Amino acid sequence: MSKFVRVAQTSQSLSLAAMEEASRLGLRTADIEHLFLALVINDQAAGRALRDVGIDLGTARSAVEAQHAAQLASLGIEASFPEAGRIVFHETDGYEWSKRASDLIARSAEKDKAGDAAAVLRELVAEPSGLIAVVLERLGTSPNALLEQLDAVDSSRRATAPATPAVSGRISGSTETFVPAPIEQVWDYLAEPTNVPQWQMSVGSIEHAEQDAAAGAVWTGLARERRPDGKLVKVKPEFRRRRIELVAAHRPDTIAWSFAYPDAPRSNAALAEFTLAPTNGGTQVSITTSWSRRPGWRRVVGLPLRPIQNFIVWITLFQIGGAISRAFR
Known part of the structure; x- marks a missing residue:
């Protein structure tokens, strides 16, 4: 698979999942926390690494919500978030990435990077705001531990990835x-x-x-x-x-x-x-x-x-x- 195709497919799959997650909360802009949730359910090595360290979609959603509440509390703001509903992305329109999320995805595809979900995850855990690093701590792990697991999963998958068989006729x-x-x-x-x-x-x-x-x-x-x-x-x-x-x-x-x-x-x-x-x-x-x-x-x-x-x-x-x-x- 060419890098162009890999980048396009990764961007499409992560965009869909992240914007679906944003739609549950009535949002139209997907940010880095929605990108993180999209990676948790991704089928590539990045998703496998996250799940292998014990992170699933339910716990990840809870950790993101708790961190947002903690950030508001640190500013002296007491607020309850609206309860998440069902995914309505396909029934609505007007969705887009936040600038920092869009820039992050672009960095993952620069000339010396693979542009796959693993590259996106590496950029995400090093994102300057530190939001995802703190969320990982709430989930009982750390950026370093996650990256070590990602290296192990990534190398194992490259060694064992099967070719798609052609079906005659x-x-x-x-x-x-x-x-x-x-x-x-x-x-x-x-x-x-x-x-x-x-x-x-x-x-x-x-x-x-x-x-x-x-x-x-x-x-x-x-x-x-x-x-x-x-x-x-x-x-x-x-x-x-x-x-x-x-x-x-x-x-x-x-x-x-x-x-x-x-x-x-x-x-x-x-x-x-x-x-x-x-x-x-x-x-x-x-x-x-x-x-x-x-x-x-x-x-x-x-x-x-x-x-x-x-x-x-x-x-x-x-x-x-x-x-x-x-x-x-």
């Missing part, structure tokens, strides 16, 4: 996401047909969702008519229905769903496969999405569009992983 892509919930809860969530519209962006609702979820079961899905922010979605008639099949369901670690357009016979069915593994603080979910390549001359004609296909695959995986994580936050 199919366009495919894979990613990993961390979900802050036990593996049993994540499996139940992914196996439940009524939850499909929450993570599959092309599905708005499912007919007869009360049908038992077993491998081989089939449902009819209807296209989403509105985005989460209320804006209308234009859908061609042949793409309004989806045939949704639960292809595999092996508790507690494997789920696979197939999505096809029954009214568009020339379209290819898409397969979404999930492999779950327990990890510190939650569950690591490997996600693979794929669909058949067009045969014959159509495949040759489609070669110039391969970069666009790869981008679509990445966006699809990013949206699915983000939605699953969000469901447990």
Whole structure:
């Protein structure tokens, strides 16, 4: 993976998670504490290091809130913070980074730095205000201890990182996401047909969702008519229905769903496969999405569009992983 792609993907994933955290508090500006919370649930080495020293999302949120209260108290201000609500980022707009958070992310991608989540975390613990260093102390650790753990996790992951296997005759892509919930809860969530519209962006609702979820079961899905922010979605008639099949369901670690357009016979069915593994603080979910390549001359004609296909695959995986994580936050 090129540095440009790594920086772009890291920035996108951290921005989404941080601004989702800000939205819980009714804020539109994400600051360094929201960036810290985003790193806690990050699937890269930075997130693993934070969780390996015993920091989870719940304790991190509490420590950040306690530190803000302590700062106000030191100024003689007694104030109670509004209770956090649900994530409303996707239903609202107008979000941005604070200048210090934006500058910090930019520093992590300078020419001699990797630009990944680990580089962001290194910048964060050394941030001049000292806010994150104090938050770490509240969490029973220190910047030095965290960086030592990050070095250990980072080197181990580089040595063991597997290559994404190519699937013959199919366009495919894979990613990993961390979900802050036990593996049993994540499996139940992914196996439940009524939850499909929450993570599959092309599905708005499912007919007869009360049908038992077993491998081989089939449902009819209807296209989403509105985005989460209320804006209308234009859908061609042949793409309004989806045939949704639960292809595999092996508790507690494997789920696979197939999505096809029954009214568009020339379209290819898409397969979404999930492999779950327990990890510190939650569950690591490997996600693979794929669909058949067009045969014959159509495949040759489609070669110039391969970069666009790869981008679509990445966006699809990013949206699915983000939605699953969000469901447990």
